[in-house]
Amino acid sequence: MAREKIPAAPSVRRLPGYLNIIRALKEDGxxxxxxxxxxxxxxxxPVQVRKDLAITGIFGKPQKGYPVxxxxxxxxxxxxxxxxxNAVLIGVGNLGSALLGHREFAMSGLNISAAFDTDQQKIGxxxxxxxxxxxxxxxxxxxxxxxxxxxxTVPSSQALDAADILVRSGIEGIWNFTGxxxxxxxxxxxxxxxxxxxxxxxCIRMNNKHGGA
Amino acid sequence: MAREKIPAAPSVRRLPGYLNIIRALKEDGxxxxxxxxxxxxxxxxPVQVRKDLAITGIFGKPQKGYPVxxxxxxxxxxxxxxxxxNAVLIGVGNLGSALLGHREFAMSGLNISAAFDTDQQKIGxxxxxxxxxxxxxxxxxxxxxxxxxxxxTVPSSQALDAADILVRSGIEGIWNFTGxxxxxxxxxxxxxxxxxxxxxxxCIRMNNKHGGA
Numbered sequence: 001m002a003r004e005k006i007p008a009a010p011s012v013r014r015l016p017g018y019l020n021i022i023r024a025l026k027e028d029g030x031x032x033x034x035x036x037x038x039x040x041x042x043x044x045x046p047v048q049v050r051k052d053l054a055i056t057g058i059f060g061k062p063q064k065g066y067p068v069x070x071x072x073x074x075x076x077x078x079x080x081x082x083x084x085x086n087a088v089l090i091g092v093g094n095l096g097s098a099l100l101g102h103r104e105f106a107m108s109g110l111n112i113s114a115a116f117d118t119d120q121q122k123i124g125x126x127x128x129x130x131x132x133x134x135x136x137x138x139x140x141x142x143x144x145x146x147x148x149x150x151x152x153t154v155p156s157s158q159a160l161d162a163a164d165i166l167v168r169s170g171i172e173g174i175w176n177f178t179g180x181x182x183x184x185x186x187x188x189x190x191x192x193x194x195x196x197x198x199x200x201x202x203c204i205r206m207n208n209k210h211g212g213a
Numbered sequence: 214m215a216r217e218k219i220p221a222a223p224s225v226r227r228l229p230g231y232l233n234i235i236r237a238l239k240e241d242g243x244x245x246x247x248x249x250x251x252x253x254x255x256x257x258x259p260v261q262v263r264k265d266l267a268i269t270g271i272f273g274k275p276q277k278g279y280p281v282x283x284x285x286x287x288x289x290x291x292x293x294x295x296x297x298x299n300a301v302l303i304g305v306g307n308l309g310s311a312l313l314g315h316r317e318f319a320m321s322g323l324n325i326s327a328a329f330d331t332d333q334q335k336i337g338x339x340x341x342x343x344x345x346x347x348x349x350x351x352x353x354x355x356x357x358x359x360x361x362x363x364x365x366t367v368p369s370s371q372a373l374d375a376a377d378i379l380v381r382s383g384i385e386g387i388w389n390f391t392g393x394x395x396x397x398x399x400x401x402x403x404x405x406x407x408x409x410x411x412x413x414x415x416c417i418r419m420n421n422k423h424g425g426a
Contacts, residue, residue, distance in 0.1 A: 009414065010222070010223040012413050012414055012417050013410040013413060013414060016407055016410055020392075041394065079413050080420055085416075093311070094308075094310040094314060095307075095308070097307040098307035098308035101307060102408065108409045108412050108413070148419075149415070172419060172423060173415050175411065175412065175415050181254065189415060189422055191411055191412075191414050191415035193408075194229055194230055195315065195406075196317065196321045197229050198404055198406045199323060199404075200225050200229050200292050200294075200321070201222065201225055202388050202404035203292050203298075204292065205386075205404065206361075206362075207293055209400065
């Protein structure tokens with residue numbers, strides 16, 4: 001498998017947090033924003049913020065900072081969040097339901113337009129405005145809709161089977177919330193969401209603060 | 214506010230993923246593991262894996278790699294996952310329920326020992342083995358239990374009020390799943406979980422693969 005090069009992955013991960021702060025400032029009617037202001041809100045160094053923002057191709061002006069409108073546009077364009085992306089969600093359990101109701105996704109250009117489950121009790125019901133479809137029709141429906149992104153929230157035991165169907169359905173990106181490593185062809189991107197990463201950070205940071213000699 | 218220094222945050226975030234792979238190999242009865250094996254499983258460069266593991270104080274041996282048992286122990290000790298940490302969960306909606314049922318937390322030494330909600334329909338019910346307690350008794354109960362970690366999954370509108378109560382209850386670490394930036398005293402660590410970071414990574418990686426000139 002070709003080794004994938006992701007330029008500045010930690011910077012990419014931080015961009016959505018910057019975007020939240022910049023958008024809030026825009027709501028307040030501000031026209032310029034400084035790297036120090038963003039850094040303060042996230043307890044970071046301004047120089048790191050400037051470096052991260054530079055990957056989107058934008059640079060601030062001395063004294064004034066970044067023009068808010070252009071900065072939002074640059075980040076959104078860099079992430080591809082300036083166009084709406086449709087996605088399907090597979091597995092409407094607790095986590096799947098929570099994600100269907102996660103309104104902030106709209107801010108990332110992510111639109112969950114269909115959801116599937118195999119539970120007869122759930123099929124046909126509407127969760128957060130989205131009608132749950134029969135998992136057995138998944139391949140046909142995804143092909144018909146032409147959707148390329150899937151959010152996978154099935155139980156671990158069903159993860160591999162579901163991923164196989166997604167690949168056959170023309171899905172090119174899987175956001176994997178299951179605990180299972182998926183085997184997919186090279187043209188499919190799997191982004192694994194691992195909650196324990198955030199908990200690891202919390203533990204290390206608490207230890208830095210309270211522990212230590 | 215003192216600027217917080219987190220050594221090698223991206224490395225810390227990757228450690229849980231390594232731990233999963235190493236533990237699986239241990240299950241298979243293997244005694245040594247190479248950085249290449251770990252790297253292969255995560256589509257990374259072996260040199261990066263070695264650098265990341267070095268922050269836990271362990272180094273591999275040429276030819277043989279890392280002793281599996283010691284490597285697991287080193288990572289767990291570094292993250293503080295070798296001791297059980299009790300936590301409370303505040304807000305038993307869809308996301309809160311999903312986290313209560315997230316069995317993998319046990320692998321991180323995280324034990325959710327109490328959950329609170331203000332909904333009369335939920336109070337007294339049992340979700341994934343945990344009895345939901347009355348949110349109005351939160352401060353008293355957390356103080357009584359002596360718990361220091363809280364997982365915050367309330368609606369955004371209740372996030373600030375809930376955080377105030379958590380601080381008064383002696384909580385020192387808040388894993389914040391709400392969309393709200395919390396204002397807490399310096400001795401309290403807030404780790405914000407931002408789902409859009411993972412989606413940003415998926416977008417950039419898909420674009421690297423399918424877009425580009």
